[in-house]
Amino acid sequence: MAGDQMAGEQDDGHAARPLRRPVVVVGGGPTGLSLAIDLALHGVPVVLLDDDDTVSPGSRAVCYAKRTLEVWDRLGVGEAVVAQGVGWQRGRVHHGDRLVSEFDLRPEPGHQMPAFTNLQQYLLEETLIARAQALAGVDLRWRHRLIGMMAEADHVALRVDTPDGPYDMECAWLVAADGARSLVRRLLALEFIGQTVRDRFLICDVATEADFPKLRQFWFDPPFHRERSVLMHRQPGNMWRIDLQLGWYADTAAETSPARVAMRLRRILGEGVAFSVESAEIYTFQCRRLERFLHGRVLFAGDAAHQVSPFGARGANSGVQDADNLAWKLRLVLAGLAPVALLESYNCERLAAADENLREAARAAGFIAPRTPMARALRDAALHLAGRFSFARTLINSGRLSAPTVYVESPLNTPDATADGFAGGVPPGAPCVDAPLGQQGEADWLLRHLGFRFTALVFAGDPPSPGQMAQLAGLPVPVHTVIIRAAGSPDEADGGFTDTEGRACDRYDARPGTTYLVRPDQHVAARWRRFDPAAITVALARAIALPAAA
């Protein structure tokens, strides 16, 4: 099939029989674009279909979390996104006209990426598209709409419509990243389980020169929008995202009339503040997911697989983290280096993430829009007590912001040995935490040296010998070794790094010899108190779902 993989768009539809691609991704939103870039960087050629030739319309995602930015940095767009966006890490919550709590999402320095960056979804997508287009491995096809599919045992047959007529194509694996209304999901007649949040929100993008603080501000029952909530976020270019809760019975038509929108915004922004409304739309939100994300040769990712309400910014963030989880697994399975069971771990790990996001969204919805009079009383009691008592401030839930899921139950993890006595650090299943490093006097970041391949992260002590490193590098799925030396120890010419501020050691609960096995998506597979190539080899087999040796 090597010839087919080289074929371009013009070849589909002209071959005697449909060409067979390794991977087709349907949907060029944040999820599909991130996945296509990741696959191409892994050396897997990918066809990306999108029915449109425009980026995401109107006002959608704004807030991207640190972990997502780290994934994008691995994909080569992290700095571009951060440079265009507005970074922030602090938030304020108000009740009535009182400030009741303030939070800081990243109280500690020594991370390359900010806690959050705000950027309009269409600008984000443009950045991802530019990156995808620069990669030979991504065959981006705009205005190619999937219209039919047939799932077979060893492939999926697709029919694609284009302005020049339809064509057929086949793929070994199909990834449905085709959004909340996923056609693939409907063609397979899969149930989307969950519920609609019985509330309506007016979501506005507002341009104003007026200066409001660069943080997330949330109001419960403010004087300018009694009985309901308001959320305000900074976007680049003097743009503000303002979400107003309207309640389930809001009159959608009346609420979107320009005069009424302007009246509501004037109350928030203050009399005499000039502004213009770029968009104002009413949304209701869904909290639901598929029962499984893997169906034969079809994988679901992003909104096609799960949807949450946006308080907490968990939609696009979790879609990108789906992609991060899936790309390396598809690559190893396609290369015949891992069994199909590895893809089952995608289902297991990302279902756990979706459930965490759904639970957080449900809890936040219950606080923002209490469903019973007593729930409302409890909510108001927490807000009231928060003025005096710190315990009550911890109860205030205006949306817990997207944080990466730790794959606690993952079958790919090798559990810690009790004798190793890890206290904290980064447990198996968790994403690696960044830390500043130095090499030959140059400042660097730890996460920049993890990812795409399996890595043995070794805090030396007695550094591994060149022979041991070569042994790991020579495995069928190679393990690359990264050595970190304590601050103050001399630089050596072995490619290792110095833990200049001691933060890497702290964050990884490291002692001399502590070794982490890190997956290609930067999640931890296993860790030990000493560097042991035999243990690494066993943990590696488990992390790629090879059956345990008899």
Add this chain to the structure above:
Amino acid sequence: MTLDTSPRLADPDGIFTALARAYRQLDESQARTFDARLILLLANHVGDEAVLREAIAIAGEGLVPRDQIGDLDAVP
């Protein structure tokens, strides 16, 4: 830890009366507000999640359908 349901109050009549009296001047909505504040203050003081969940379950007996008692924070 489990919920301690042994008698622990030195002056049970006094506490019962104090609780009942606290509501004397309150209308229904104020009583609800009072309930809510008291519950949160006491819940935080107890601190132990297992104990609180047990208390929630016992308080709901005969009121909350049995199959929902263990399900108070399920994913929708």
